[in-house]
Amino acid sequence: xxxxxxxxxxxxxxxxxxxxxxxxxxLGADRRASYGGxxxxxxxxxxxxxxxxxxxxxxxxxxxxxxxxxxxxQILRAEIxxxxxxxxxxxxxxxxxxxxSSMSYQGIRTPSMIPQIAHxxxxxxxxxxxxxxxxxxxxxxxxxxxxxxxxxxxxxxxPILDSEYKPDITIEEGVKLITKCIRASMxxxxxxxxxxxxxxxxxxxIKEVFGKEAITEFR
Numbered sequence: 001x002x003x004x005x006x007x008x009x010x011x012x013x014x015x016x017x018x019x020x021x022x023x024x025x026x027l028g029a030d031r032r033a034s035y036g037g038x039x040x041x042x043x044x045x046x047x048x049x050x051x052x053x054x055x056x057x058x059x060x061x062x063x064x065x066x067x068x069x070x071x072x073x074q075i076l077r078a079e080i081x082x083x084x085x086x087x088x089x090x091x092x093x094x095x096x097x098x099x100x101s102s103m104s105y106q107g108i109r110t111p112s113m114i115p116q117i118a119h120x121x122x123x124x125x126x127x128x129x130x131x132x133x134x135x136x137x138x139x140x141x142x143x144x145x146x147x148x149x150x151x152x153x154x155x156x157x158x159p160i161l162d163s164e165y166k167p168d169i170t171i172e173e174g175v176k177l178i179t180k181c182i183r184a185s186m187x188x189x190x191x192x193x194x195x196x197x198x199x200x201x202x203x204x205x206i207k208e209v210f211g212k213e214a215i216t217e218f219r
Contacts, residue, residue, distance in 0.1 A: 013191015015153025016050060016061035017181055018121040018132050019165065019174040020146055024202040025123045025132050026171055027051055027059060028178035028210075030153070030186065031195035033066050051197050055080050058096055058124030059199055059206055063151040064137060069118035072107065076100055093124040097133040097141060105139025119150045125203050153185030153192040160184060171200050175209055 016029040029050035050062045052070070054077045062069030079099060083091055100120060108117070120135040132144040142148075147165050149157045160181050169177070175198055185192040198210035 013153075013189065014050060014063045014151035015149065015157055015182055015185045015189070015192045016063050016119075016121055016151055017149045017157060017161070017178045018061070018123060018134075018144060018147065019169065019178065020130075020132055020144060020167075021171045021174045022168050024171045024174075024200055025130050026174035026178055026198065026200050027061055027121060027123055027132075028175075028182060028196065028198040029061050030182050030192045031197065032191060032193045047194055049197060051199055053077075053206070054096065054122075055091070055124070057090070057126065057206065058093055058122065059201070060100070060120050060122040061150075062118060062120065064118040068107070069120065072100070072103055072118055073120075076103065090126060092126040092128060093122070093131040093133070094128075094143075096124070097122050097131070097135065097143075100135050101139050101141040104135055104137060108138055121148060121150065123201050124206070125201060130201060130203065149181070151192070153182070153189050156185040156188055157181040171202070175200065179210065 013032065014030060019026045031047050031049065033048040048066060051059055052062065052073050053059050054073055060073055076099065080091055080096060100122060104118065117137050119137050122135060123132040134142045134144055134148050146167065147161050149161060164177055178198055179196060182196050196210060200207050200209050
């Protein structure tokens with residue numbers, strides 16, 4: 001990701017985290033939408049859900065420009081439905097990730113005064129099992145095998161993930177770890193806050209396990 005795109009992601013403020021666990025996948029995000037100028041965060045809007053269902057077996061998180069991210073996922077949801085109707089079969093998580101990657105690639109390269117800037121974490125299950133992908137604003141696609149975080153809150157989250165994440169972590173432990181990351185960011189980053197949403201993914205099930213407004217905690 002180049003520095004200009006990275007700066008936009010940082011200025012808008014957020015934290016999304018994805019973990020591969022031995023018994024599933026955990027995705028988490030805060031609820032604050034913000035815009036930061038050169039003097040710091042200048043606008044805050046609370047209670048924005050940043051984890052969105054794109055099908056009954058796939059969910060995605062948004063970082064970056066909220067309107068871009070939400071619109072792209074709405075189009076993605078419609079495209080998934082059309083493909084499933086045409087083929088009469090479920091699309092795989094990897095197919096959806098590749099489609100989202102192509103949409104991001106085309107979006108940021110379409111001539112515009114305001115380019116599309118959105119970063120996604122996409123996770124779900126299919127016949128092959130579970131999968132977690134990162135899709136950068138420039139369309140770069142990466143399949144994750146450990147953990148991934150995006151948004152301005154990574155400054156606080158990465159040290160925690162680096163020291164506490166283990167490949168054999170359980171879903172229950174993963175929920176606690178993501179909660180810790182988001183709460184740490186809420187105490188230090190004004191662009192992160194307003195609440196926490198956490199979803200777990202197992203074979204045949206996507207479940208919201210934590211969703212509430214939260215009070216900023218300084219740790």
